[in-house]
């Protein structure tokens with residue numbers, strides 16, 4: 001009988017696997033920490049020719065607590081049996097294959113959703129915290145985690161104030177079904193947020209002394225690194241506490257997942273700035289409108305906002321090298337656009353050109369260099385500079401993002417009750433899954449300039465590939 005069939009937690013065998021139709025994983029027995037890798041065939045895989053999976057299973061309380069008890073889900077009282085997720089339900093990550101190439105294992109994840117059996121009894125005490133920059137949707141996530149927890153029969157839900165430091169620095173705020181009403185209409189985080197202040201010992205001490213069964217951490221790549229450390233410390237202390245991340249970042253730079261909540265709202269809001277820029281640019285002769293958007297390390301907001309607007313002539317992001325000066329540079333291209341149509345709209349991500357790393361501001365730099373460039377040519381231009389960076393993240397979500405927040409929040413709670421820990425809820429191929437935190441730690445997703453999003457943008461704006469036009473950097477000054 002397969003481990004799936006008997007409902008045991010599965011742990012991925014990290015060894016590379018040969019082409020085989022079997023799913024290779026490690027089955028953990030409830031009474032033993034010893035796990036032997038063995039191939040497991042999911043019950044629904046029939047016949048030959050199916051590619052193999054590498055199933056990334058989230059850690060489970062049973063992995064380190066032998067006597068952890070299982071209960072029928074409290075949701076069984078209110079849901080039809082066929083609305084529960086089966087232990088063998090998985091979601092594939094790679095859905096685009098080249099059939100001529102040597103087959104490799106396909107990454108797969110456990111499908112998120114409620115399980116028939118849970119590992120936390122009635123009366124759960126949970127804590128929720130948000131860290132890092134604010135982002136549209138944090139409040140919806142807080143609200144939906146709270147509501148979902150009470151549906152399961154939680155007794156207390158605490159909101160930790162102002163990020164990680166709030167675990168040990170301030171009093172915790174109690175969240176109730178009444179107190180979260182209407183949160184989804186508000187921007188920011190009702191719990192507040194912060195950067196810094198990560199003291200692992202004190203955080204886990206607080207979790208332990210307050211007898212917290214489930215910890216929900218809403219945050220970006222930095223927060224996830226902290227969350228993973230909390231999970232490891234909780235395991236080391238053998239606490240029966242599930243530690244879960246809900247990936248938040250307006251920059252969409254979290255690895256593995258399709259997109260993070262808030263990103264789409266930010267892109268929508270950025271459109272308003274670009275529309276304004278376009279209106280300005282087309283209202284004056286020889287007018288250049290420059291819009292600076294967020295994105296210190298990853299240019300997803302700039303790339304998607306520019307693509308969606310169809311009014312942008314040039315988009316600059318951290319992932320693509322460019323030169324300002326010379327015949328193949330950005331300024332010569334802007335001049336060419338002025339010559340062709342009398343205006344030019346430029347969108348720049350704050351991390352473009354990497355001058356932010358030295359404390360500079362690419363928006364201001366670009367504005368100054370543009371003015372100097374045309375002054376040297378005795379050409380009168382208008383230059384309008386828009387910096388809506390904070391404006392695009394301090395708002396509530398748009399419709400789809402709000403639904404995404406609800407999905408992610410519920411998935412996090414379902415996973416925690418199912419006994420999983422050290423995982424993040426997240427969208428993969430538009431399906432909600434449980435992702436082991438380990439896979440998200442220390443990786444920042446970037447715009448792949450060789451792939452379709454960026455190539456589509458270049459096709460749409462007509463901007464050149466700066467990298468291949470570096471012949472003439474010296475004609476009128478230095479690069480960026």
Ligand SMILES: Nc1ncnc2c1ncn2[C@@H]1O[C@H](COP(=O)(O)OP(=O)(O)OP(=O)(O)O)[C@@H](O)[C@H]1O
Nearest residue numbers: 131132133195196198219220221222223225226249
């Ligand atoms: N390597 C790390 N180990 C432990 N904690 C960390 C680590 N990196 C960051 N943190 C903590 O995570 C919290 C948020 O981190 P950070 O300021 O990097 O924001 P973020 O989660 O990446 O979100 P954003 O999308 O806004 O960048 C801070 O409290 C910080 O101390």
Ligand SMILES: O=P(O)(O)OC[C@H]1O[C@](O)(CO)[C@@H](O)[C@@H]1O
Nearest residue numbers: 132133134249250251294295296
């Ligand atoms: O000024 P703050 O609050 O540090 O936030 C700015 C940063 O937050 C981010 O939006 C990530 O959340 C980055 O793009 C940006 O550099």
Ligand SMILES: [Mg+2]
Nearest residue numbers: 132220221222
């Ligand atoms: Mg970050």
